[in-house]
Amino acid sequence: MTIPLRLALRELRHDWIAALCFVAALVGVLGPMLIILALKNGVIGGMVDRLVEDPANREIIAVGTGAYDPAFFDWLGQRPDVDFVSPATRSINALADGLRSADGKKTELSVPLIVSAPGDPLLGAVPVAAGKVWITAALAEKLGVTDGGGVTMFIGREISGRQESARVELTVVGVVPSERYRRAALFLSLPDMLAVERFRDSAAITPDTWLDDITSPSQFASFRLYARDLADLEGVMQALSGRGVETRPRAENAVLLLKFRSNLDLIYGLLAVLALAGFWAAMAANLRGMVERRRLAFSLLRLIGLSGRARMVIPLLQSLMLIGCGIGLSFAVVLPVLGVLNVVVPGAESDVIATLRWRDVLGAVGIGALTAVTAAGWAMRAVAAIQSEEVLRNG
Amino acid sequence: MALREAVPSAVPGTSARQAVAELRNLGCALGSDLFVVIESLTLFAGDVLVLDAPSGTGKSTVLGLMAGIIPAADLQGRVQRMFGRDLADPSRPFAPPTAAELGFVLQTSTLIPYLSLAENIDLPAAIARCTVAADWRAQLIRQLGIETLLRRMPHQVSVGQRQRAAIARAMLARPRLLLMDEPVSALDPSNVRRVETLILDLARQAGAAVVLASHQVDRSAFAAERRAAHRVVHHQGVAYSLFHDAEGRA
Structure with a gap:
């Protein structure tokens, strides 16, 4: 020492x-x-x-309906501060009249529909596709459905006082955990959403043909949009405002x-x-x-x-x-x-x-x-x- | 003033190589009205020199000057040759004396308070990395009567026992020069004579030259030893306290 x-x-x-x-x-x-x-x-x-880190706090919601062409979505999709964007239908059409479990024992009425696509920040690795959906944990629990199961979706309409209903069998490819999305909802692909909208809007479409030949419209009424980071929210909203698109953040206090x-x-x-x-x-x-x-x-x-x-x-x-x-x-x-x-x-x-x-x-x-x-x-x-x-x- | 005159750098009849200390015109100021000076002093191995002067005349300062711990004033003709080294040479960095060259016994404040007596005794030799003969250490401690106290802390022993431990510490590395500043003044009167005799005896065994500051020498064991002459000269409001070797060796 x-x-x-x-x-x-x-x-x-x-x-x-x-x-x-x-x-x-x-x-x-x-x-x-x-x-x-x-x-x-x-x-x-x-x-x-x-x-x-909750992606829901990064969501930007369009106020009202608009007319957004593919160039608009290309512009948004190329922005580095945008994490996810998808065309969406009018909100009035984003509702299924009913959803029934594959065994037919349980039915949930008025189920909100949310358009999704590959890269959706709320969903896992397996993306939605035509006939393949994600279901929220709350809804899955009510219907007793699990990952890999099936559900039947009912879309209703009224034409000249006559009630009509279309149905489709959907495969559940994933369950959205409750910490990602708490309420009951069904995440489905854009083609399926367009089919729902077309069936509700067009009398020419019948319950038998409502899923046939679905084409993309030249303009969409709305969009689902997520900024890459919470700090990017303001920049994306300002950019949209510059194009005359009024928006609001899903979480008003996100920046705070x-x-x-x-x-x-x-x-x-x-x-x-x-x-x-x-x-x-x-x-x-x-x-x-x-x-x-x-x-x-x-x-x-x-x-x-x-x-x-x-x-x-x-x-x-x-x-x-x-x-x-x-x-x-x-x-x-x-x-x-x-x-x-x-x-x-x-x-x-x-x-x-x-x-x-x-x-x-x-x-x-x-x-x-x-x-x-x-x-x-x-x-x-x-x-x-x-x-x-x-x-x-x-x- | 004689101090300002040039003096020979060596004393006739002495050899600088053999001298433990050879000092001329070595002094310093103590405040504005007192100047302490060693006019001339030469010591050889085995010499004992007593600084017998009244209190306040600078005996401790003389010891400090010899040890090199008090900076010396730049007097004309200054010689400060210790252990064969010229400490006055400004071209050489000052190298403090090692435990094998110099042992110092203070009047009080003699030990490191947080070390045991044994650790205090061994510390200077350990610092200097001196090899100490075990039998010499044992003899020193036995003769000083502190062999049963070695594990005690300084506050657990008497003042006299502390002083004896300090003497052991100063002598352990068999230094060539032992400087003692009234080493027995704090002792019980009944022990004074015995310790004084012991100091002389041990210093002779160690082969050390001894310079001892004291103001009550006549009835002590040092009474027969060589004494430095001391006088005070007043000049222009300053008292010069002058020490020199009285027996012609200087």
């Missing part, structure tokens, strides 16, 4: 009460900060992240949510900086005070030949040891507290209430080491200035 390390350890052991008080003070600062960070990582951050997340990071960062500054000042003052209390001992060490470098290393080593103990003890206190929190307080779904990541641990150690080194500077300068004649004069 080198002499400075031995001297640093011996002094801390000799003044163990003062050292313990300092470590306790450090735990008092660092402990709450780690718990706040763990909560930020856990329940708070998780909730916000989930809201921010984004600001909240960045503010949350900022607030924690400010808290951490303030705590760190206070801790740094306390550390520097404490180390400087330790040097002053041991002024004669440092003078004597110089008198008996300990080099300047070796003497200056002593407060640095003590700083590193004190902060190391403080960080270690903080984790020793905080980790069980987090464990208790996660057991006692119920989290949403699979989320934990509070968690620390490895990078948080490494960050705390790294910042602690940096603080130890920089805070020791004042004490080191003071040690360097202590002359060996001081102990002679005091003697």
Whole structure:
């Protein structure tokens, strides 16, 4: 063991009460900060992240009906800030009169229809296609349908006072989880949506022929549109506004949510900086005070030949040891507290209430080491200035 | 003023290579009205020199000047040759004496408070990486009567025991020069004579030259030892406290 390390350890052991008080003070600062960070990582951050990452919050809805040609959709589809766009029919036609389970035992009336296409952010890898649909979890539960099952869709119309109904057997290729879409709805392909609209609008189309020869119209009344990111919402909406298309975001508070997340990071960062500054000042003052209390001992060490470098290393080593103990003890206190929190307080779904990541641990150690080194500077300068004649004069 | 006159750099009849210390016109100011000067002083191995002067005349300062821990004023004719090295040579960086060259016993504040007596005793030799003969260490500690106290901390022993540990620390590496600043002044009177005799005895065994500052020498074990002459000269409102070797070796 080198002499400075031995001297640093011996002094801390000799003044163990003062050292313990300092470590306790450090735990008092660092402990709450780690718990706040763990909560930020856990329940708070998780909730916000989930809201921010929910594709439903990125949806842009057209206000009213319009006339959108293929060039419009090409333009939108090529924009880097657009994640998904699909032509859609008038909303009045986006409703099935009924949906019945394949065994015929359960029927759900007035089921909303949502047009979909490959790349739909709400659906999984298998895309919808003619006759192949996704069904929301809420609707699947009501009908007792699972992935791979079948349903029968009924579309009704009234022509000259006469009620008519068309039907089609559809294969369920996926179930949309409730966290993606909570309400009962059926996601189907554009050709199927166009067939529904055509059947409702045209008396020439019969229940027997309603699925035949479906062609794309030259213009569509609406669209389904998702921005690539929450931050892209505003840009896409402004671009649409520039083309005279009035829109609104599905989640009115989506942008506020984004600001909240960045503010949350900022607030924690400010808290951490303030705590760190206070801790740094306390550390520097404490180390400087330790040097002053041991002024004669440092003078004597110089008198008996300990080099300047070796003497200056002593407060640095003590700083590193004190902060190391403080960080270690903080984790020793905080980790069980987090464990208790996660057991006692119920989290949403699979989320934990509070968690620390490895990078948080490494960050705390790294910042602690940096603080130890920089805070020791004042004490080191003071040690360097202590002359060996001081102990002679005091003697 | 004689201080300002040039003096020979070596004393006739002495050899600089053999001298432990050879000093001329080495001094420093203490405040604005006192100047402490070693006019001339030469020490060889085994010499014992007592600085016998009243309190406040700069005896500790003389020891500090000799040890090189008090910066010397740039007096004309200054000679500061210690252990064969010219410390007054500005072209050479100051190298502090090692534990094998110099041992220092202070009046008080003698030990590092957070080290045991044994650690205090061994520290200078460890710093200087000196190899210490185990039998010499054991003899030193036994003769100073602190063999049962080695694991104790300084605050757990008496002032006298602390002082004896400090003496052991200064002598452990068998230094060529031992500087002692009133080493027995804090001791119980009944122990003073015994410790003084021990210091002389151990210093002779170590082969060290000794310079001892004291102001009560006449009834001590050092009474028969060589003394530095001391006088105070007042000049233009400044008191010059002058020390020189009185027995012609300087």
